[in-house]
Amino acid sequence: MSHRSQNEKLEWIVKELCIDSGKYKDLKVSRQDRRNIMRSLMNIRMPRPISNEFLEIQDDFLRQESFEKGIVKLETIPTIWEECHSSHPFSNKISIWQGDITRLQVDAIVNAANSQMLGCFVPCHGCIDNAIHSSAGIQLREECFRYMNRKKNEDRNYEEPTGEALLTGAYNLPSRYVLHTVGPIVRNQLNESLKEELRSCYRSCIDLAVKYGIRSIAFCCISTGEFRFPNVAAADIAIEVIGEKLQEFRDQIDRVIFNVYKEIDLELYIKGFSK
Incomplete structure (x- = not known):
C-alpha cells in the first residue's frame, strides 16, 4: 500500500482500528474526521497483537506524516x-x-x-x-x-x-x-x-x-x-x-x-x- 496516497492509507487504518476495537466496528467516519479518529482509537487501544500488515501501513503513514510536518x-x-x-x-x-x-x-x-x-x-x-x-x-x-x-x-x-x-x-x-x-x-x-x-x-x-x-x-x-x-x-x-x-x-x-x-x-x- 506504500504507493497509495496518505488519505487512502488513513482510510484503511481507521477502518482496521474500528474493527479491531470491536465497540466501534460500525462507526461511520467522515473524511475530515479521519485523522482525529485514528489518533483517538490509538489512544484508547489496550496493548494486544495486531497484524503485520497493519503495522507496516501505520508506519508508512506516520513516517510520511512526520516528513510532512518537517x-x-x-x-x-x-x-x-x-x-x-x-x-x-x-x-x-x-x-x-x-x-x-x-x-x-x-x-x-x-x-x-x-x-x-x-x-x-x-x-x-x-x-x-x-x-x-x-x-x-x-x-x-x-x-x-x-x-x-x-x-x-x-x-x-x-x-x-x-x-x-x-x-x-x-x-x-x-x-x-x-x-x-x-x-x-x-x-x-x-x-x-x-x-x-x-x-x-x-x-x-x-x-x-x-x-x-x-x-x-x-x-x-x-x-x-x-x-x-x-x-x-x-x-x-x-x-x-x-x-x-x-x-x-x-x-x-x-x-x-x-x-x-x-x-x-x-x-x-x-x-x-x-x-
Whole structure:
C-alpha cells in the first residue's frame, strides 16, 4: 500500500482500528474526521497483537506524516552560545528550541509519563505523553506494556516510581529513542521533596542516556502541565541539574535541548541562561 496516497492509507487504518476495537466496528467516519479518529482509537487501544500488515501501513503513514510536518535536525538547532552568546560554562552544549518535540531528530526525546507508563488513554488529549505515543505508533505502548508486565510479575501493584527513567525505542518518531520519566505531581504547595523528585527526573534521564551511549537529548518541561509544577521553579531546577550533569559527563553528552512549547517557558529558559 506504500504507493497509495496518505488519505487512502488513513482510510484503511481507521477502518482496521474500528474493527479491531470491536465497540466501534460500525462507526461511520467522515473524511475530515479521519485523522482525529485514528489518533483517538490509538489512544484508547489496550496493548494486544495486531497484524503485520497493519503495522507496516501505520508506519508508512506516520513516517510520511512526520516528513510532512518537517523533521528538525540537530545541526540546524543553534546552541545558546550561537543564539545569544550565553556565558554559561556549557553554552556550546545547550540549546533552547520552541516547538513540537516529535519533530526532533536527536538521539532521544524525553516523555513526561504517568506512573502507569502506558501513555495517555484520553482521546486526542493535549499532553506530551499523548502526542509522543500518537506519533510513535502503537508499538510504543506495546513495549511499555511488556516492561510494566515484567514489573507486575514481581509486584502486582507496581507503578513506575517518580523520578526514575525508562528507555524505549522511538518507532516512527525521528528520534532514535524515548526516555520516559514520571514527574512529581503538585497537589497543594510546592515543597523540597517535590523539587528533589524533579531533580531526580533530569538526573535519571541523563544517567540512562550516558549508559546507552545517547549523546543528544531533548527535554520537555517535565511536570509543568497536567502535574502543575510551577514553571519558574521547574526551569530553575532543569538548568541547575543539567549544568551539574554536563560537568560530570562533559565528554559523553554533545547536546542537551530544552524543548519548550509555551512562551512563558521560552522566556524563563532564555532568562535563566542569561544570568
